[in-house]
Amino acid sequence: MPEAPLLSIEQAEKVFGGGRTLFGRMRPAVHAVQDVSLEVRRGETLGVVGESGCGKSTLARLIVGLDAPTGGRIVFDGRDLVAEAGKDLRRLSRDVQYVFQDPVASLNPRKTIRTILEAPLIHLLGLDRTARESRLSELMDAVNLAPEFLDRYPHEFSGGQAQRIGIARALAADPKLIVLDEPVSALDVSVQAQVLNILDGLKTRFGLTYVFISHDLSVVESVSDRVAVMYFGRIVEIGPARAVFGSPRHPYTHLLLQSAPAPGRRSLVSEDAETELPDPYNPPPGCAFYARCPRGTDMCNARQPPLDEVAGETAHRAACFHPHEGR
Amino acid sequence: MAEASTATAPAARPRKRSSGRPDNLGLLLNNRLATAGLAIFALIVLTALLAPLLPLPDPDVTAPADRLLRPLSEGHLLGTDALGRDILSRLVWGSRVSLAVGISATLIAAFFGSLIGLVAGYAGGRVDTLLMRGIDMVMAFPYILLALAIVAVLGPGLLNALYAIAVVNIPFFARNIRGIALGLSRREFVDAARLSGKSHAQILFIEVLPNVLPVIIITMSTTVGWMILETAGLSFLGLGAQPPQADLGSMLGDGRKILFTAPHVSIIPGLMIFALVMSINLIGDGVRDVLDPRLKSGALTRPVARTAVMRDHAPGKFLPSPGAVLDVRGLRTEFHFGREIFHAVGGVDMRLGQGECLGIVGESGSGKSVAAMSIMGLVPTPPGRITQGVALLDGEDLFSVSDERVRQLRGSAVSHVFQDPLSTLHPLFTIGDQLIEAIQAHQPLGKARATEKAAELLKLVRIPNPAERLKAYPHELSGGMRQRVCIAMALAGDARIIIADEPTTALDVTVQAQVLSLLDALRRENNTGILFITHDFGVVSAICDRVAVMYAGQFVETGTTAEILSSPAHPYTAKLIDCVPVLGQPERRLDAIEGRPPVVNDLPVGCRFAPRCPRAREDCRTGPIPLTRFGAGREVRCIHPLTREAADA
Structure with missing residues (x-):
């Protein structure tokens, strides 16, 4: 009997816009996230990759309770996350935290680091002054920053240091799950490695579970146990990182991996120029990747391929009628 | 320009900021008009505040015998009015009233207007619509009519005039503040505060308000003068200050009837209003220039069309290297801020042949963009200047040709x-x-x-x-x-x-692949x-023939792409390659580079990478390290390079 997952998302959906205007006209609606189901197990890192506009950040906001899904269920540790976030975000925020993409924009420019880090300690944990002091020094130590930085303002920090402060804030309430939304993409490459190594260390030290969202395939590959690939609001492939990166089944995953530049890789596979994302206001009836897919058939255009298990591999699923063969 | 700004604004400097940049007050005093306004305003305020202590006659005591004395008459420096009251005294006391009313009306309008704006901007949706439509309705009335209506309901009197003016100006604040609050409420730090457990009210007043405060102050500084004018207007119509109380507007109103027989009675308060409002507006403009982030970021400095070239000594005759279309030698570009000099590019040589692709790799702040922008003089001056070097395009030095020639070449030969x-x-x-x-x-x-x-x-x-x-x-x-x-x-x-x-x-990986292969094909075809x-x-692997790795304004290593990637010789190049995860090698341990790049206004004497380099020895720190040949077509700026043997071992 496998352990119950820490987070399970069932057919989550988020629609922006929609509804009717005052005079009864339909407002255009965009399905940012559609029919997303996944599980995050205790202690693992689930990587979520996809290109801009694929809905990965919306998914992240649903998980931390900043946005409410318009459909589906999200269960965290046996609790209904959506209902809880609607009633009292604080209770959820004690367990689920978020690290933002832009480290400098996520810190209020007019507050000292101490004020920023104390906020979760006061509002989420209700610690008194002495308890806060010791927790603050613990946090600064955890992200490898000198304690005298506490009384400085965000603009005095470099991107990498600011992101470490962002991580410290997420850690402050001692959460179980941290959603990292592109945590290193705004950073320089040399700093990227520092932050990734710190995240790795914290995970083992505090027994954390990560949902790691990024557009950078190599970063996701290096941190993830399992990977979900998103395209146009849906998960097109999910499975163990080694399987998804080693033998991608969905043609989109295939294309992503072929397009990614890597040191020493001379030629990149590129498609024709006509390949575009479908119009989000007018989505195609079938597979969203159909227009770009070299393997597409009429069946793909007619209906949505289900996210089915790949033949021969248990944990590896792909939403494709004509998947690539395993290697 | 992103390069330069990161280079010039290093976070958390080791020493306390000793920058040549003046603080806010210094900036304000730099503005001559604002300083003049500040001086006049300070004088008026001081006089008004000290009114009870000054040896002035009672402003309300009438003396029919002395009525309408001209200015400079004995005992009455500015003369007397129709009732024989001393104009100087009434002027000082009247300014006191006008200032008090103007400033308190501003404060009231700022408080309520900002509150409405903040709530509307933060809450959005229905609340926003409701509040802002209400504000629109207030704005739809001509302001003087609205003020008249309010005074008509409450009855004439200074306090009621104050309320009327405050109410009339609330929309102005509400609109301004709502715009800013709307933008701030969608920022990431607001989400972060919510996840830190703060309530909406706490976020609004503790997180958002401090960021809106400069805008409130700017708006206030530009409205005080206007409010004083409006108070004067209402008093002039007899709806503000009631006799015998003096106020600039009512003094003007009193003088109106005798404008032709005794013009001084109305001209003097008129001049006072002019001086007061003018000085406040000048200060307001100055304050806005200092506090407004858009103006702060350099919109007030107009860069010239081409980077200034200020080479210490005329460069000798350079012959372009054979086969090179572009040949840059010894390029130095600096940024001058106050007394500080940022050496963004410190001696760069680059050669580019026909159809060749040269990659310049570096982290932000390494000077790679500044070096490239210097070629066609696109680095903004001020503060940038090219202090050394030549850039030969087909043998023609781009740094010494005329502006007209550069204009021709921009977008044609070099784009x-x-x-x-x-x-x-x-x-x-x-x-x-x-x-x-x-x-x-x-x-x-x-x-x-x-x-x-x-x-x-x-x-x-x-x-x-x-x-x-x-x-x-x-x-x-x-x-x-x-x-x-x-x-x-x-x-x-x-x-x-x-x-x-x-x-x-800025592009997605699949799109990036398309653009890269397009560029690669174009350079071969054309x-x-x-x-x-x-x-x-x-990306370098995908398109570049040769690579130059840049660190702190200098090339540290150049060579063919394949050679540099397979056997980097400079420790920085090696570290830079090792710290990036590589697709298909998830087990690879990421080797972070400790420390941070040096600040380019405070560079180390010797090798610029030495403070972070694991191989650094004493001799690395004693003097500048030259770029030396390292095999065919390859150069390295290191005296203890990683040799091929060491890399293999």
């Missing part, structure tokens, strides 16, 4: 492709218009011929259905398509060289040299 295509393209013109403009700038073609050529260019960058796409606006195209348009524009004048500054960084600036060794 640029930048990181963000959306900000490079003008949003209000179709891409056809913009391409045709670029074509006609360099070739005397008619509209029809230019349109044809524009369509050909779009075809060249593989945009399907080019004739139709010419009519599209930039926002109608995807990011990849936009970048193709920018590349087409760069090709409009038959470029010899394209300077591409992180052209794919023999265009590409100077490709990036931070990504993967």
Whole structure:
């Protein structure tokens, strides 16, 4: 009997816009996230990759309770996350935290680091002054920053240091799950490695579970146990990182991996120029990747391929009628 | 310019800021008009405050015998009015009243207006609609009518006039503040505060308000003068201060009837109002210039059309290297802020042959963009200046030719492709218009011929259905398509060289692959040299023939792409390659580079990488390290390079 997952998302959906205007006209609606189901197990890192506009950040906001899904269920540790976030975000925020993409924009420019880090300690944990002091020094130590930085303002920090402060804030309430939304993409490459190594260390030290969202395939590959690939609001492939990166089944995953530049890789596979994302206001009836897919058939255009298990591999699923063969 | 700004604004400096940049008050005093305004205003306020202590006669005591004395008469410096009251005394006491009313009305309007604006902007949705439509209704009345109506209901009197003026000005604050609050409420730090457990009220007043405060102050400084005028207006109409109380407006009103017989009675308070309001407006403008972030970021300094070239000594005759289209030697570019000098580029040589692609790799702040922008004089002056070096384009020194010649070459022989295509393209013109403009700038073609050529260019960058796409606006195209348009524009004048500054960084991987293969094909077909600036060794592998690795304003290693990637000789190059995860090698341990790059206004004496280098020895720190030959076509700025043997071992 496998352990119950820490987070399970069932057919989550988020629609922006929609509804009717005052005079009864339909407002255009965009399905940012559609029919997303996944599980995050205790202690693992689930990587979520996809290109801009694929809905990965919306998914992240649903998980931390900043946005409410318009459909589906999200269960965290046996609790209904959506209902809880609607009633009292604080209770959820004690367990689920978020690290933002832009480290400098996520810190209020007019507050000292101490004020920023104390906020979760006061509002989420209700610690008194002495308890806060010791927790603050613990946090600064955890992200490898000198304690005298506490009384400085965000603009005095470099991107990498600011992101470490962002991580410290997420850690402050001692959460179980941290959603990292592109945590290193705004950073320089040399700093990227520092932050990734710190995240790795914290995970083992505090027994954390990560949902790691990024557009950078190599970063996701290096941190993830399992990977979900998103395209146009849906998960097109999910499975163990080694399987998804080693033998991608969905043609989109295939294309992503072929397009990614890597040191020493001379030629990149590129498609024709006509390949575009479908119009989000007018989505195609079938597979969203159909227009770009070299393997597409009429069946793909007619209906949505289900996210089915790949033949021969248990944990590896792909939403494709004509998947690539395993290697 | 992103390069320069990161280089010049290093976070958490080791020493306390000793910068030559003046603080806010210093900046305000730099503005001569604002200083004059401040002096006049301070004088008026001081006099008004000290009114009870000054040896002035009672302003309300009438003396019919002394009525309408001219200024400079005995005992009455500014004369007397129709009732024989001392005008100087009434002027001082009247200013006191006008100032008090103007300032308190401003405070009241600022308080309520900002509150409404903050709540509307933060809450959004229905609350916003409701509040702002209410504000719109207040604005729909002519303000003086509204003020008259309020006074009519409450009855005339100074206090009621104050309320009326405050109410009339609330919309002004509400609108301004709502805009700012709306923008701030969507910022990430607000989400972060919610996840830290703060309530909406706490977020609004603890997180958002401090960031709106400068705008409130700017708005207040520009409204005080206006409010004083409005108070005077109401008093002039007899709705404000009631006799015998003196107030600038009522004094003006009293003098109106005898304007021709005793003009001084009305001219003197009129001049006072003028001086008061003028000085406040001058201060307000000054305060706005200092506090407004848009103006702070340099909108007030107008850079000249071309980077200033201030070479200490005239360069000797340089012969271009054989086969090089572009040959840059010893380029130094500096930024001067106050007394501080930032050495953004400290002696760079680069050669680019026909159809060759040279990659410049470095982290932000390494000076790679500044070096590339210096070639065509695109570094803004002030503060930038080129202090040394030559840039030979087919043997012609770009740093010594005329401005007109540089203008001709920009966009024709040498063109640029930048990181963000959306900000490079003008949003209000179709891409056809913009391409045709670029074509006609360099070739005397008619509209029809230019349109044809524009369509050909779009075809060249593989945009399907080019004739139709010419009519599209930039926002109608995807990011990849936009970048193709920018590349087409760069090709409009038959470029010899394209300077591409992180052209794919803002694009998705699949689109990046398309743009890279397009650039690669174009340079082969048209023999265009590409100077490709990036931070990504993967991208370099895909397109560049040769690579130059840049660190703190200098090249630390140059050579062919394959050689540098397989056996880096400079420790920085090796570390830079090792700290990036590589696709297909998830088990690889990421080797972070400890420490941070040096600040370019405070560079170490010896090797600039020595403080972070594990191989650094004593001799690395004693003097500058030259760029030395290291095998065929390869140069390294290191005296203890990683040799091939060491790399293998």
